[in-house]
Amino acid sequence: MAIVEFSNVTFRYHPEEEPILEDFSFSVERxxxxxxxxxxxxxxxxxxxxLTGLETPQKGEIRINGKPVQKGSHLSSLQPQKDLxxxxxxxxxxxxxxxxxxRIPKGKQRQAAEAxxxxxxxxxxxxxxxPSALSGGMRQRVAFARTLLDGAQVLLLDEPFSALxxxxxxxxxxxxxxxxxxxxxxxxxxxxxxxxxxxxSQEVAVLQGKKPFSAALMRQVPLPKExxxxxxxxxxxxxxxxxxxxxxxxxAR
Amino acid sequence: xxxxxxxxxxxxxxxxLWQVVADCIGAAYILPGPKEILIRLWELREPLFLVHxxxxxxxxxxxxxxxxxxxLGLAIAMDQCPPLERALxxxxxxxxxxxxxxxxxxxxxxxxxxxGSKVLVTILMTFFPISITVFDGLKGTKRExxxxxxxxxxxxxxxxxxxxxPAALPSFFSAMKMAIPLSVIGxxxxxxxxxxxxxxxxxxxxxxxxxxxxxxxxxVLLSVVAMAVVAVLNAxxxxxxxxxxxx
Numbered sequence: 001m002a003i004v005e006f007s008n009v010t011f012r013y014h015p016e017e018e019p020i021l022e023d024f025s026f027s028v029e030r031x032x033x034x035x036x037x038x039x040x041x042x043x044x045x046x047x048x049x050x051l052t053g054l055e056t057p058q059k060g061e062i063r064i065n066g067k068p069v070q071k072g073s074h075l076s077s078l079q080p081q082k083d084l085x086x087x088x089x090x091x092x093x094x095x096x097x098x099x100x101x102x103r104i105p106k107g108k109q110r111q112a113a114e115a116x117x118x119x120x121x122x123x124x125x126x127x128x129x130x131p132s133a134l135s136g137g138m139r140q141r142v143a144f145a146r147t148l149l150d151g152a153q154v155l156l157l158d159e160p161f162s163a164l165x166x167x168x169x170x171x172x173x174x175x176x177x178x179x180x181x182x183x184x185x186x187x188x189x190x191x192x193x194x195x196x197x198x199x200x201s202q203e204v205a206v207l208q209g210k211k212p213f214s215a216a217l218m219r220q221v222p223l224p225k226e227x228x229x230x231x232x233x234x235x236x237x238x239x240x241x242x243x244x245x246x247x248x249x250x251x252a253r
Numbered sequence: 254x255x256x257x258x259x260x261x262x263x264x265x266x267x268x269x270l271w272q273v274v275a276d277c278i279g280a281a282y283i284l285p286g287p288k289e290i291l292i293r294l295w296e297l298r299e300p301l302f303l304v305h306x307x308x309x310x311x312x313x314x315x316x317x318x319x320x321x322x323x324x325l326g327l328a329i330a331m332d333q334c335p336p337l338e339r340a341l342x343x344x345x346x347x348x349x350x351x352x353x354x355x356x357x358x359x360x361x362x363x364x365x366x367x368x369g370s371k372v373l374v375t376i377l378m379t380f381f382p383i384s385i386t387v388f389d390g391l392k393g394t395k396r397e398x399x400x401x402x403x404x405x406x407x408x409x410x411x412x413x414x415x416x417x418x419p420a421a422l423p424s425f426f427s428a429m430k431m432a433i434p435l436s437v438i439g440x441x442x443x444x445x446x447x448x449x450x451x452x453x454x455x456x457x458x459x460x461x462x463x464x465x466x467x468x469x470x471x472x473v474l475l476s477v478v479a480m481a482v483v484a485v486l487n488a489x490x491x492x493x494x495x496x497x498x499x500x
Contacts (some may be wrong), residue, residue, distance in 0.1 A: 052403075052404040053404070054400055054403060054404065072403065072406055072408075074404070074405065074406035076404075078401065078404045080397055080401060082397065084395075084397055084398055084401050086398065086416065086419070087416070087496035087499035088419040088420075088422075088494070088496055097402075097405065097415070098405045099407050099413075100415075101406055101407050101411055102406075103403070129493070130496060131496075132495075132496060132498075132499055136471075150405060209422070246472070
């Protein structure tokens with residue numbers, strides 16, 4: 001059953017501009033891990049802005065879990081490209097931000113924040129520190145903990161690892177891959193990196209060609225759910241990688 | 254300390270040069286040296302510290318407190334209500350070109366020699382810088398942070414308290430550091446124009462007596478008070494917003 005559905009959505013930022021999406025339909029099944037790839041500026045992040053209700057389509061409907069997405073409907077959890085930790089809050093206050101907005105008592109917020117910090121592999125003793133005391137990788141984990149604590153079934157991760165160094169990025173990719181099944185969440189993951197998309201997801205959605213988009217090219221990743229980085233070297237994945245790169249360059253369809 | 258050494262050395266050099274020039278001129282009623290000013294400050298300590306300093310501080314802090322309340326109120330109102338921003342912000346920015354000190358005599362003319370007119374002059378000097386600086390701070394919040402809060406279901410006031418207000422704190426402190434010396438200047442100008450007490454009044458009285466060191470003594474006192482308050486504010490700022498550099 002589809003948990004995320006775009007039905008004939010048309011969207012443009014300004015009335016005088018060319019639409020980014022026109023009669024765009026797209027769906028994601030419950031519990032899936034789907035990566036969205038496409039060239040820079042093609043409108044990948046726009047999909048997330050529409051899913052979070054930050055933008056409203058001019059036509060069509062977007063549903064999450066069967067409910068229509070509206071401004072302030074809060075049906076998904078977004079992790080933006082930058083970690084966007086609030087420097088004036090401690091680590092636990094940052095993590096518990098979604099709970100504080102739900103007026104949950106401070107004691108419970110703190111407990112939940114420490115539990116989810118442990119879940120993302122961070123020492124709960126970091127709870128009292130300020131974000132400035134953390135490394136880039138730790139900050140991303142804290143941001144991910146905040147996204148998890150938001151409690152939505154659908155997680156929207158917008159290039160969360162793009163600003164990290166290679167080793168930290170690989171470490172976090174593996175952590176996310178290992179934990180996705182335990183988390184029982186549906187994940188939509190925007191990336192520029194074809195290899196990252198193949199390693200992390202079950203399915204890759206490609207925004208290809210020129211705007212406006214009316215559909216995404218959906219490609220199954222030829223790998224089992226349980227996988228390691230070594231799987232990326234297999235011939236089927238190599239072939240898929242070359243195909244996707246070709247599609248991104250505007251070649252194969 | 255090492256960081257401040259060049260500034261300290263420059264200041265010491267300035268005072269030494271001033272003393273040398275004052276000694277060469279040898280007319281303390283026109284240009285007293287720092288040494289003569291300090292001696293006069295000590296001689297006049299009773300009227301200065303017990304009568305005139307409290308009077309000026311009363312005007313300064315009352316004017317500043319009202320300015321902070323009004324300035325913050327206007328900044329928040331403009332931030333929350335875009336039509337109000339469009340109606341007032343350009344006028345407030347344009348009003349900064351008016352030499353407010355030149356308007357001070359009008360307040361004395363309208364409201365007399367009482368405390369009210371002096372407080373009004375102080376407010377006039379400090380209200381606009383506070384409102385503009387704090388408003389700019391509120392507007393300078395990262396849009397992505399506000400949007401992230403929106404995705405969590407935050408409303409307008411939740412965004413204000415969780416994001417805009419803390420992000421504008423550095424601007425508030427900058428505004429205060431600007432407003433404190435301005436409020437002291439405002440109070441002193443109002444007292445020069447007409448008063449029975451206060452450091453501005455005292456300085457003017459010393460001028461009529463051709464007491465150069467007596468003119469400088471209250472100025473030194475005013476400067477020291479303003480610097481001390483700004484130093485306290487700096488310490489509070491460092492403690493309250495250690496994350497300032499992260500913005």
